[in-house]
Structure formats: C-alpha cells, structure tokens
Amino acid sequence: MPITVPSILDAQRSGVEDGRIRPGTSKPSTNPNAKPGTRVPVRLQKWRLTSSNQKAIEAVATRFGGTPQPWAESRRGTQWEVITETNRLPIFIPPAVALDQWMELWSGGKCLRRCEGGPGAVNTRNRRPCECPSDDAERIALAKQNPPAACKTMSRFRVRLLDVPGIGFWRVECGGFHGAVEMKATVDTLAALAGQGRHVAAFLRLDWRTEPGKQYVVPTIEVPETERQILAQTATLNEIAAGHSSLGMPTARPQITAGPATAPIPAPAAPPPADSADPEQVTAQVRQIAAELRAVALTDRDAGTRIRAIGNEAHRRGLLDEYIPDTDPATTVRDTVLDLIAAVAAGHKDGSE
Numbered sequence: 001m002p003i004t005v006p007s008i009l010d011a012q013r014s015g016v017e018d019g020r021i022r023p024g025t026s027k028p029s030t031n032p033n034a035k036p037g038t039r040v041p042v043r044l045q046k047w048r049l050t051s052s053n054q055k056a057i058e059a060v061a062t063r064f065g066g067t068p069q070p071w072a073e074s075r076r077g078t079q080w081e082v083i084t085e086t087n088r089l090p091i092f093i094p095p096a097v098a099l100d101q102w103m104e105l106w107s108g109g110k111c112l113r114r115c116e117g118g119p120g121a122v123n124t125r126n127r128r129p130c131e132c133p134s135d136d137a138e139r140i141a142l143a144k145q146n147p148p149a150a151c152k153t154m155s156r157f158r159v160r161l162l163d164v165p166g167i168g169f170w171r172v173e174c175g176g177f178h179g180a181v182e183m184k185a186t187v188d189t190l191a192a193l194a195g196q197g198r199h200v201a202a203f204l205r206l207d208w209r210t211e212p213g214k215q216y217v218v219p220t221i222e223v224p225e226t227e228r229q230i231l232a233q234t235a236t237l238n239e240i241a242a243g244h245s246s247l248g249m250p251t252a253r254p255q256i257t258a259g260p261a262t263a264p265i266p267a268p269a270a271p272p273p274a275d276s277a278d279p280e281q282v283t284a285q286v287r288q289i290a291a292e293l294r295a296v297a298l299t300d301r302d303a304g305t306r307i308r309a310i311g312n313e314a315h316r317r318g319l320l321d322e323y324i325p326d327t328d329p330a331t332t333v334r335d336t337v338l339d340l341i342a343a344v345a346a347g348h349k350d351g352s353e
Helices: 006-014 054-064 136-143 177-195 227-232 237-242 279-294 303-317 333-350
Strands: 017-028 039-051 080-083 088-091 099-107 110-115 152-159 169-175 202-211 214-222
Touching: 017 054, 017 214, 039 054, 039 202, 054 080, 099 177, 152 177, 169 177, 169 214, 177 214, 279 303, 279 333, 303 333
Parallel strands: 017 169
Antiparallel strands: 017 039, 039 080, 088 202, 099 110, 099 152, 152 169, 202 214
C-alpha cells in the first residue's frame, strides 16, 4: 500500500536533492567596516555546481570541465564544488512539483521572511503578517538596499542531469524579476509534458544581459525543438541520455571558445533497454534488486547511501522503470527507490527513527 503520511508525501513530491546548480559564488568582503568573515556574492560566466556527493561533482568536472574541490565555506556540512567550463547544461524537467516561487528576505545566510507577496501576505517563518510595504515600488527600493530591508522574488526549480551519477534532482535558484516572470511558463510547460510521457530535451543557460547602468545574469531554459516536433514525439529517458541529435542534445562536450580548444568527450552511453534481454532474466534481476532494497534498514545511518547505490546499479542495468513482480498496486524499481529515500529523509528530519 502507498504511504499516506503527509510529511512523507511532501518529501516524495519534492524529490531527493542531489545538488545545486548556481550562477555565482562568493569572496571575502573588502569593506573595512564589514564584520570579520563577511563574504560578498560574485557572478560567474560559467555554471557552478555543489553537492555533498564527491563522485557526482567529479563526474560533472569530467563532463563539463573545471576542477572539483571541497567547498570550504559551505554551511551545510561537507560539500564539494566545481566551476565548470560551460554556460549551457543539457537537462530535462521532471513532472510533478518542479517550480517553487516566493518573496523572501535573506540576511547573514538566513531567511528572515518568506511570503507570497501582496496585501495581507503572511511571513511563513513566524506566521505573522509580512512587514514589507504594500507599495511595490517602495518594496523594490528597500530590497535593493545593502543589506536588503524587504522581500524580493526568489524562484527555485528542479532539473535532472542524466550524465551525472544519482537519480535525484539538482536545484536551481533564480532571484529577481526577470527570472520569476520568464521561468514559470517554460518550467510548467515542460513539467506538464513530462507528466504526459514527453521528456523534452533542453538546455539550462546563463544569459548575461546589459541595460543602461547595469549588467545582470538570468538562468534561462532553451528548448531546441519546435512545438510541432514536441507534440509529434515521445522521447524516452534512454533517448535523451544517449544525446540523440534529433532531440537537439549534444553528442559531445561543447567546445570552449576562450583559450585553446579541448578534445570532445563523448556523452555516456545509455543503459541497454531491459526488453533486449531474456524476460525471465530481467524478472530475476528485478526480484534481486527488490530484495536488496527490502533488506536495507531505514534506521541505519548509511541507509540513504545504500539505497542510492542500489538505484544506480538498477539504472546501469536499464531496470529502473521495470515493474517489481507481485506488487499491488504495480510499482516500478524507480518508484520504490524514491519512496525509500523519502522515508529515510523524513525519518531523519523528524528524529523519529
């Protein structure tokens, strides 16, 4: 039977986060009046990825360039980072809850206010009315102060990187008006198509823009297909992972225009489709994977790591979307892995296990 506990259902809908895709980094402040240890944001020309999974960051560096290293300034425990050599990442948008938008005020690395904006908005951090002015122009002016004194728009959405180990999501954050306005329609459309079985190849690009007196960067999503092509095809995840040119995906690492050219790195081959093997052999392998998943004690400290390892092995064999025999309702290996990881995350969060 499916789990119906609200906290676990929320975790399942949100998905497991493998890492974050960031358009910038930080550096020590040069302001003599700043407190010791103060850091200021720095915009980047290329994507920066961070994760607690060292192997994932190393795989990102192999695929997209850059030097993997520990992220010394992380406030989330041991983390790794890499500043890649590309401003364009091949992605696909998963179905379900993909986009999350709020009005937020941050200071000192902490979220002080989070609301939906507008008259009567409630700060979800303390359940009290948000202190931001109702006049939008006044709020924008306060949000631009240093430090900011009012909420500004923040958009977060989740993508999948098929060339990187793991079966979870990578989170992208985008602050500012342009990201909030431009991203929603694209993300919602691609998520809806994915829910219909149409997994559309796309690119996540850093778009630098210049206006009188300022320069800023906006994460954008490029879709190389026309709407007619999207509606005419149903791309499998294996096709996207293989980087078929018909889907607009690269078959080799993009060349960097600055500096000497580097040799292209072929995209990893997709796992062989399970239906190419003997059906009885496939069933036996799925039963073995299901048994290994059932044998994991969710209370163990390394339960999440072990479940992910089993899931990665299932992906390597092309078995993630195979149905586990004798399950009612019918459940795939992928669904089982995600359910178990969500249960582990909920147990650790609640301290109940």
